[in-house]
Amino acid sequence: EIVMTQSPATLSLSPGERATLSCRASQSVSSSYLSWYQQKPGQAPRLLIYGASTRATGIPARFSGSGSGTDFTLTISSLQPEDFAVYYCQQDYNLPPTFGQGTKVEIK
Amino acid sequence: QVQLVESGGGLVKPGGSLRLSCAASGFTFSDYYMSWIRQAPGKGLEWVSYISSSGSTIYYADSVKGRFTISRDNAKNSLYLQMNSLRAEDTAVYYCARPSSSGWGLGYWGQGTLVTVSS
Numbered sequence: 001e002i003v004m005t006q007s008p009a010t011l012s013l014s015p016g017e018r019a020t021l022s023c024r025a026s027q028s029v030s031s032s033y034l035s036w037y038q039q040k041p042g043q044a045p046r047l048l049i050y051g052a053s054t055r056a057t058g059i060p061a062r063f064s065g066s067g068s069g070t071d072f073t074l075t076i077s078s079l080q081p082e083d084f085a086v087y088y089c090q091q092d093y094n095l096p097p098t099f100g101q102g103t104k105v106e107i108k
Numbered sequence: 109q110v111q112l113v114e115s116g117g118g119l120v121k122p123g124g125s126l127r128l129s130c131a132a133s134g135f136t137f138s139d140y141y142m143s144w145i146r147q148a149p150g151k152g153l154e155w156v157s158y159i160s161s162s163g164s165t166i167y168y169a170d171s172v173k174g175r176f177t178i179s180r181d182n183a184k185n186s187l188y189l190q191m192n193s194l195r196a197e198d199t200a201v202y203y204c205a206r207p208s209s210s211g212w213g214l215g216y217w218g219q220g221t222l223v224t225v226s227s
Binding site: 046099 | 143152153154155158167169170203208209210212213214215217218219220
Protein backbone atom coordinates (compact mmCIF):
# COMPACT_ATOMS: atom_id res chain seq x y z
CA GLU A 1 0.00 0.00 0.00
CA ILE A 2 1.26 3.47 -0.86
CA VAL A 3 1.33 5.67 2.23
CA MET A 4 0.61 9.34 1.62
CA THR A 5 2.09 11.68 4.23
CA GLN A 6 0.94 15.29 4.37
CA SER A 7 2.70 18.14 6.08
CA PRO A 8 2.22 20.18 8.06
CA ALA A 9 -0.73 18.78 9.99
CA THR A 10 -1.95 22.30 10.65
CA LEU A 11 -1.15 25.54 8.88
CA SER A 12 -2.07 28.79 10.65
CA LEU A 13 -2.23 31.68 8.22
CA SER A 14 -4.02 34.98 7.70
CA PRO A 15 -6.31 35.82 4.78
CA GLY A 16 -4.27 37.00 1.84
CA GLU A 17 -1.26 34.89 2.72
CA ARG A 18 0.16 32.10 0.58
CA ALA A 19 -0.38 28.49 1.67
CA THR A 20 1.93 25.68 0.67
CA LEU A 21 0.81 22.14 1.48
CA SER A 22 3.03 19.12 0.98
CA CYS A 23 2.17 15.51 0.15
CA ARG A 24 4.79 12.79 0.04
CA ALA A 25 4.19 9.28 -1.27
CA SER A 26 6.01 6.23 0.11
CA GLN A 27 6.74 5.16 -3.47
CA SER A 28 6.58 6.83 -6.85
CA VAL A 29 3.11 7.77 -8.10
CA SER A 30 2.31 8.68 -11.68
CA SER A 31 1.22 12.32 -11.68
CA SER A 32 -1.94 11.38 -13.56
CA TYR A 33 -3.17 9.58 -10.46
CA LEU A 34 -2.62 12.29 -7.85
CA SER A 35 -5.56 14.39 -6.69
CA TRP A 36 -6.23 17.04 -4.04
CA TYR A 37 -9.51 17.56 -2.18
CA GLN A 38 -10.89 20.26 0.09
CA GLN A 39 -13.28 19.43 2.90
CA LYS A 40 -15.18 21.85 5.10
CA PRO A 41 -16.92 20.81 8.35
CA GLY A 42 -20.09 18.85 7.74
CA GLN A 43 -19.54 18.70 4.00
CA ALA A 44 -18.36 16.09 1.53
CA PRO A 45 -14.90 16.48 0.04
CA ARG A 46 -14.59 18.56 -3.12
CA LEU A 47 -12.13 17.77 -5.91
CA LEU A 48 -9.69 20.63 -6.42
CA ILE A 49 -6.86 19.22 -8.49
CA TYR A 50 -6.40 16.05 -10.53
CA GLY A 51 -3.44 14.84 -12.50
CA ALA A 52 -1.27 16.61 -9.91
CA SER A 53 -1.72 20.01 -11.57
CA THR A 54 -5.05 20.30 -13.40
CA ARG A 55 -7.75 22.33 -11.69
CA ALA A 56 -11.16 20.70 -11.58
CA THR A 57 -14.14 22.48 -13.07
CA GLY A 58 -14.99 25.69 -11.27
CA ILE A 59 -11.89 25.76 -9.07
CA PRO A 60 -10.37 29.24 -8.78
CA ALA A 61 -6.96 29.95 -10.28
CA ARG A 62 -5.49 30.72 -6.86
CA PHE A 63 -5.31 26.94 -6.36
CA SER A 64 -2.41 25.23 -8.09
CA GLY A 65 -0.79 21.83 -7.88
CA SER A 66 2.68 20.66 -8.77
CA GLY A 67 5.10 17.83 -8.25
CA SER A 68 6.03 14.42 -9.53
CA GLY A 69 7.31 11.08 -8.36
CA THR A 70 6.95 11.09 -4.59
CA ASP A 71 6.64 14.80 -3.81
CA PHE A 72 3.58 16.88 -4.56
CA THR A 73 2.48 20.35 -3.52
CA LEU A 74 -0.80 22.24 -3.34
CA THR A 75 -0.44 26.01 -3.30
CA ILE A 76 -3.11 28.56 -2.51
CA SER A 77 -1.68 31.85 -3.73
CA SER A 78 -3.77 34.20 -1.60
CA LEU A 79 -6.02 32.69 1.05
CA GLN A 80 -9.64 33.72 0.94
CA PRO A 81 -11.96 33.32 3.96
CA GLU A 82 -13.67 30.36 2.28
CA ASP A 83 -10.37 28.50 1.84
CA PHE A 84 -9.95 27.67 5.53
CA ALA A 85 -10.61 23.95 5.52
CA VAL A 86 -8.92 20.54 5.54
CA TYR A 87 -7.05 19.43 2.43
CA TYR A 88 -6.32 15.84 1.42
CA CYS A 89 -4.09 14.39 -1.24
CA GLN A 90 -4.96 11.02 -2.76
CA GLN A 91 -3.31 8.51 -5.06
CA ASP A 92 -5.09 5.92 -7.13
CA TYR A 93 -2.05 4.75 -9.02
CA ASN A 94 -1.90 1.55 -7.00
CA LEU A 95 -4.58 -0.38 -5.19
CA PRO A 96 -5.78 0.40 -2.65
CA PRO A 97 -6.32 4.08 -3.37
CA THR A 98 -4.98 5.97 -0.36
CA PHE A 99 -5.46 9.41 1.13
CA GLY A 100 -3.10 11.49 3.16
CA GLN A 101 -4.11 12.26 6.73
CA GLY A 102 -5.01 15.83 5.82
CA THR A 103 -3.68 19.33 6.41
CA LYS A 104 -5.92 21.75 8.26
CA VAL A 105 -5.57 25.34 7.10
CA GLU A 106 -6.80 27.54 9.94
CA ILE A 107 -7.13 31.25 10.48
CA LYS A 108 -4.24 32.74 12.41
CA GLN B 109 -26.93 18.19 -12.61
CA VAL B 110 -25.14 15.25 -11.08
CA GLN B 111 -26.66 14.10 -7.82
CA LEU B 112 -25.64 11.28 -5.52
CA VAL B 113 -27.87 10.60 -2.54
CA GLU B 114 -26.89 8.03 0.06
CA SER B 115 -29.33 6.36 2.41
CA GLY B 116 -29.54 3.40 4.76
CA GLY B 117 -27.25 4.49 7.56
CA GLY B 118 -28.17 4.19 11.19
CA LEU B 119 -27.36 2.62 14.53
CA VAL B 120 -26.52 -1.08 14.51
CA LYS B 121 -25.09 -3.44 17.11
CA PRO B 122 -21.69 -5.07 16.68
CA GLY B 123 -22.05 -8.13 14.47
CA GLY B 124 -25.09 -6.69 12.76
CA SER B 125 -25.74 -5.81 9.14
CA LEU B 126 -26.74 -2.76 7.18
CA ARG B 127 -27.27 -2.04 3.50
CA LEU B 128 -26.37 1.36 2.14
CA SER B 129 -27.79 2.73 -1.08
CA CYS B 130 -26.66 5.54 -3.35
CA ALA B 131 -29.20 6.91 -5.81
CA ALA B 132 -27.62 8.55 -8.83
CA SER B 133 -29.19 11.07 -11.19
CA GLY B 134 -28.19 13.67 -13.75
CA PHE B 135 -25.79 11.44 -15.67
CA THR B 136 -25.56 8.09 -17.42
CA PHE B 137 -24.88 5.92 -14.40
CA SER B 138 -23.79 2.91 -16.42
CA ASP B 139 -20.90 4.89 -17.94
CA TYR B 140 -18.98 5.36 -14.69
CA TYR B 141 -17.19 3.30 -12.10
CA MET B 142 -18.28 4.11 -8.56
CA SER B 143 -16.60 4.09 -5.18
CA TRP B 144 -17.47 4.08 -1.50
CA ILE B 145 -15.26 6.13 0.83
CA ARG B 146 -15.75 6.48 4.58
CA GLN B 147 -14.72 8.90 7.26
CA ALA B 148 -14.68 7.99 10.93
CA PRO B 149 -15.71 10.80 13.30
CA GLY B 150 -12.96 13.41 13.43
CA LYS B 151 -10.70 11.33 11.19
CA GLY B 152 -9.50 11.31 7.60
CA LEU B 153 -10.82 9.69 4.46
CA GLU B 154 -10.56 5.95 3.83
CA TRP B 155 -11.35 4.29 0.53
CA VAL B 156 -13.63 1.29 1.03
CA SER B 157 -14.60 -0.24 -2.30
CA TYR B 158 -14.75 0.18 -6.08
CA ILE B 159 -17.01 -1.26 -8.75
CA SER B 160 -16.53 -0.89 -12.49
CA SER B 161 -19.22 0.52 -14.74
CA SER B 162 -20.50 -2.93 -15.68
CA GLY B 163 -20.02 -4.40 -12.23
CA SER B 164 -17.58 -6.98 -13.49
CA THR B 165 -14.56 -5.64 -11.57
CA ILE B 166 -14.68 -5.08 -7.83
CA TYR B 167 -12.06 -4.17 -5.25
CA TYR B 168 -12.19 -3.83 -1.47
CA ALA B 169 -10.01 -2.38 1.23
CA ASP B 170 -8.43 -5.10 3.35
CA SER B 171 -10.28 -3.71 6.37
CA VAL B 172 -13.66 -4.69 4.90
CA LYS B 173 -12.82 -7.60 2.63
CA GLY B 174 -15.03 -10.61 3.33
CA ARG B 175 -17.56 -8.53 5.27
CA PHE B 176 -18.73 -5.87 2.79
CA THR B 177 -20.18 -6.40 -0.68
CA ILE B 178 -20.48 -3.67 -3.28
CA SER B 179 -23.01 -3.96 -6.09
CA ARG B 180 -24.88 -1.82 -8.55
CA ASP B 181 -28.11 -1.87 -10.53
CA ASN B 182 -27.60 0.17 -13.67
CA ALA B 183 -31.28 -0.11 -14.56
CA LYS B 184 -32.14 1.58 -11.27
CA ASN B 185 -29.20 4.01 -11.30
CA SER B 186 -28.23 2.74 -7.88
CA LEU B 187 -25.12 1.70 -6.01
CA TYR B 188 -25.16 -0.47 -2.90
CA LEU B 189 -22.94 -1.49 -0.04
CA GLN B 190 -23.99 -4.53 1.97
CA MET B 191 -22.18 -4.43 5.29
CA ASN B 192 -22.13 -7.55 7.46
CA SER B 193 -20.34 -8.45 10.69
CA LEU B 194 -20.10 -4.80 11.56
CA ARG B 195 -17.53 -3.65 14.11
CA ALA B 196 -17.16 -0.52 16.18
CA GLU B 197 -14.35 0.60 13.90
CA ASP B 198 -16.76 0.66 10.95
CA THR B 199 -18.48 3.66 12.53
CA ALA B 200 -18.17 6.43 9.96
CA VAL B 201 -19.88 8.62 7.44
CA TYR B 202 -20.05 6.66 4.20
CA TYR B 203 -19.86 8.54 0.93
CA CYS B 204 -20.50 7.30 -2.58
CA ALA B 205 -18.44 9.02 -5.24
CA ARG B 206 -18.11 9.22 -9.00
CA PRO B 207 -15.10 10.21 -11.09
CA SER B 208 -15.03 13.63 -12.67
CA SER B 209 -16.03 13.97 -16.31
CA SER B 210 -12.34 13.93 -17.23
CA GLY B 211 -12.12 10.49 -15.66
CA TRP B 212 -9.50 11.60 -13.17
CA GLY B 213 -10.18 12.20 -9.50
CA LEU B 214 -13.46 11.78 -7.65
CA GLY B 215 -15.37 14.78 -8.89
CA TYR B 216 -18.80 14.06 -7.44
CA TRP B 217 -19.69 12.99 -3.91
CA GLY B 218 -22.91 12.37 -2.08
CA GLN B 219 -23.70 14.07 1.21
CA GLY B 220 -22.86 10.92 3.13
CA THR B 221 -24.78 8.64 5.47
CA LEU B 222 -23.72 7.96 9.05
CA VAL B 223 -23.25 4.40 10.24
CA THR B 224 -22.85 3.93 13.97
CA VAL B 225 -21.89 0.52 15.33
CA SER B 226 -22.46 0.39 19.05
CA SER B 227 -24.09 -1.81 21.65
